[in-house]
Amino acid sequence: MENETIAAIATPYGVGGIGVVRLSGPEAIRIAKRMVRLSHGRQLSEMEGYTCAYGRVFDGDGEIDEAVLTLFRAPRSYTGEDVVEIASHGGIYLLERILRACCSKGARPAQAGEFTRRAFLNGKLDLTQAEAVADLISARGRQAARAALTARDGALYREAERICGELTGYAAHLAAWIDYPEEEIVEVDQDALAAGLCGCVEALEKLSATYDTGRVIREGIDTAIVGRPNVGKSTLMNLLSGFQRSIVSNSAGTTRDVVSDTVQLGDLMLHLSDTAGIRSTDDPIERQGVQMAHDRLARAQLVLAVFDGSEPLDADDLLIAEACKEVPVIALVNKRDLPRKMDLEPLKQRFERLLVISADQPDDLELLKREIEQLFSIGSFDAGAATVANERQRGEVRNACEEVRQAVDALSSGVSYDAVCVCIEAAIDALLSLTGKRASEQVVQQVFSRFCVGK
Numbered sequence: 001m002e003n004e005t006i007a008a009i010a011t012p013y014g015v016g017g018i019g020v021v022r023l024s025g026p027e028a029i030r031i032a033k034r035m036v037r038l039s040h041g042r043q044l045s046e047m048e049g050y051t052c053a054y055g056r057v058f059d060g061d062g063e064i065d066e067a068v069l070t071l072f073r074a075p076r077s078y079t080g081e082d083v084v085e086i087a088s089h090g091g092i093y094l095l096e097r098i099l100r101a102c103c104s105k106g107a108r109p110a111q112a113g114e115f116t117r118r119a120f121l122n123g124k125l126d127l128t129q130a131e132a133v134a135d136l137i138s139a140r141g142r143q144a145a146r147a148a149l150t151a152r153d154g155a156l157y158r159e160a161e162r163i164c165g166e167l168t169g170y171a172a173h174l175a176a177w178i179d180y181p182e183e184e185i186v187e188v189d190q191d192a193l194a195a196g197l198c199g200c201v202e203a204l205e206k207l208s209a210t211y212d213t214g215r216v217i218r219e220g221i222d223t224a225i226v227g228r229p230n231v232g233k234s235t236l237m238n239l240l241s242g243f244q245r246s247i248v249s250n251s252a253g254t255t256r257d258v259v260s261d262t263v264q265l266g267d268l269m270l271h272l273s274d275t276a277g278i279r280s281t282d283d284p285i286e287r288q289g290v291q292m293a294h295d296r297l298a299r300a301q302l303v304l305a306v307f308d309g310s311e312p313l314d315a316d317d318l319l320i321a322e323a324c325k326e327v328p329v330i331a332l333v334n335k336r337d338l339p340r341k342m343d344l345e346p347l348k349q350r351f352e353r354l355l356v357i358s359a360d361q362p363d364d365l366e367l368l369k370r371e372i373e374q375l376f377s378i379g380s381f382d383a384g385a386a387t388v389a390n391e392r393q394r395g396e397v398r399n400a401c402e403e404v405r406q407a408v409d410a411l412s413s414g415v416s417y418d419a420v421c422v423c424i425e426a427a428i429d430a431l432l433s434l435t436g437k438r439a440s441e442q443v444v445q446q447v448f449s450r451f452c453v454g455k
Contacts, residue, residue, distance in 0.1 A: 005031060006118075007102035008110035009095045010454035016090030021098045022454060023084045023107055024115055029071070031105040032084040035059065035098075036069060044084070049073030057086060059101035065094050079115055080122030113451025117444070120436060127436025127447060128156045128393065134450050135218060135389055141267040144218045146383040156393070157435050159207060159386040163200055164431040167404070167424050170196060174421040190411060197408045197424075204401035210387040211394045216301075216376050218389065220262065220269030224296045226324075227306035228316040232334040236306060236359040237274035240265065266369045268378070273300070302372065303329040309356065310338035313346055321350045330371050334359050392443070396434035403427035 005025030011018070023032055033044040038055035047053060049072050057064045065088040072083040088094050103109060116133050119125045125133070132151035139145035170193060173186070225233045240263045259274040273296050297303055305324050307317055321331075331351035333342060336358040347354055353371055357364040373379055388394045407423035432438035 005107045006110035006114055007031075007099055007107035008115070008454045009099055010085070010115075011090060011095075013092055014090070015092070018087050019090035019095040020454075021086045021088075021095060021102060022110075022115065023086075023102055024077070024079045024081050024110075024118060025107070026082065027106050028082040028084045031102055031107050032069065032086065034105050035101050036067070036086070038069070044069065044071065047071050049076055057088060057098055057101070059097060059104065064097050064101065065089055067098075075122070075124075078124065079118040080124045081118060110453055112453050113448030113455060114453075116451055116455055117448045120444070120448075126154070126157045127439055127444070128160070128389070128434065129154055130436075131389060131393070131447055131450075132156075133455065137452070137455065139218070140220070140264060140269045141217065143267045143378075143381065143383045144269075147214060147217060147381075147387055147389070150384050151387065151389060155384075155386040156207075156388070159203070160431050160434050163203055163400070164428055166196065166200055167428050167431070171421055171424045171428065174417050174424070178417055178421065188417065193420075194408060194411050197404055197411070200404050200427075201401055201408065204397055204404065207386060207388055208394060208397045208401060210381075210385070211389075213377050213381045214387045214389060217267065217378065217381060217383075220271050221302045221372070221376070222273075222300050223270045223302045223304060224273045224300035225304045225306060226297050226320060227308075228314070228320065231306045231308040232359040233274055233306050234259075236304065236332070236334070237261070237272060239359055239362065239365065240270065240272060265365065265372070268369065268372060270302075270372075297323055297327065300327060302375070303327050304332055304368075305329055305351070306332045306334050306359070307342065307347065308335055309333040309340045309342045310335045312341050313343065318346070321347065324351075328375055329353070330355065330368070330375065332357055332359070332368070336364075337361075392447070393434060396430045400427040400430035400434070403430065 003026065005023060005027040007021060007023045010020045010022040029045055036044060036055050036057055038044065038053045040053060042053075044053070052068055052070045054066070054068055057067045067086050067088040070085045070087070072078070072085075074080060074082045077083040086098055088098060099109070113134075116125070116130050120127060120130045129152055132148050135148035136145065136152060139148050174188060174193075225237055227233050237259065241261045242263070261272050263270050263272060303324050305320055307313070307320075324331075329351060331347050331354040333344065333347065333354065333356045336356050344354070344356075353375060355364075355367055355371060357367065388397055403423045403426040407420050407427070410420045410423060429438060433440075433443070436444070
């Protein structure tokens with residue numbers, strides 16, 4: 001399949017000023033040449049790489065559109081193959097017609113992620129860099145984009161290679177010492193080897209620790225807004241959303257279902273759920289909403305527990321506080337603009353993080369943003385350093401770390417160097433799987449299935 005020329009629309013479906021159809025493969029130039037007429041009169045095959053030309057695109061029914069063609073010659077292209085990009089006006093009809101023309105001349109439709117997969121197979125990217133391309137496309141904030149670009153530039157690959165290089169050196173020395181005892185090989189210094197392996201464990205643990213904060217920045221935080229009826233949950237939801245997403249009423253129990261939205265709060269993305277007011281009720285429909293609120297609270301990565309500061313704490317408030325004991329939570333005492341009747345001490349004893357706010361005041365969003373950033377250690381996250389971006393990567397890093405830890409334990413237990421060497425080699429295999437140098441076809445297929453067709 002890698003010898004075939006592939007084509008796809010590389011820009012989103014819809015109406016826009018420009019749309020791009022991309023060709024890649026050994027016949028890309030020949031196929032494009034047969035369907036374009038360049039204004040300068042030269043043939044596409046005569047152009048140098050990294051050059052553009054204006055012209056017209058045709059199919060069997062005649063002229064399609066004016067277009068700009070950009071030529072990238074192998075191996076200096078994204079995929080490592082000859083690549084031609086045809087940029088026309090961005091209408092769905094035009095782009096689909098150009099794509100059909102490409103296929104009628106000998107290309108086939110690209111599969112999801114196939115352009116980037118070819119870049120990986122042709123050595124233009126390692127597997128972590130390829131995954132970073134998908135993260136760049138889906139980035140929803142400044143830090144998420146910067147972390148993805150850092151990975152695309154090879155930060156994780158270089159750190160994995162550095163650790164892998166150290167482990168390979170240790171394994172090679174041990175293997176030589178074991179297999180060639182008659183040769184004049186430097187004796188294994190067990191203390192130095194143990195120290196070196198412990199250093200690798202520390203580096204792998206540090207790498208693994210970047211996952212949780214990085215995931216929050218990339219994927220966002222599942223956030224449940226909970227509280228008894230009429231404390232201002234829906235007002236807070238609307239403030240975060242920027243428009244009236246939930247019904248606000250003085251009547252208690254107006255929210256009976258879960259209202260959801262995804263919002264951007266600075267560099268943070270919150271997947272919000274405004275839940276029904278939690279209280280004891282005989283209304284069967286409201287009771288279902290209360291149960292859904294409890295379920296959403298239990299699954300949330302963050303709970304915003306809202307209390308009405310203009311009223312004393314009641315039994316329902318204390319029930320909510322008790323339900324939040326096992327989850328990351330920020331208590332929000334709402335209605336700061338009204339005379340306070342609530343004693344905050346019981347809440348301060350139950351909640352490590354507590355803010356007094358008015359849910360209808362935009363200035364209070366900054367207070368909430370800073371509190372969430374502190375809770376999830378966003379400030380300490382270095383988007384310019386090597387980070388673990390997904391479960392596959394974390395699994396391989398953890399596997400490598402565990403194998404090196406076992407090598408350290410084996411060394412201290414007086415086990416033979418053979419067993420120590422086996423553990424080190426297993427750690428090396430995990431790191432090679434991380435970067436894709438020894439990844440199975442199933443793993444590679446899974447990685448690229450996340451991509452859109454044009455990438």
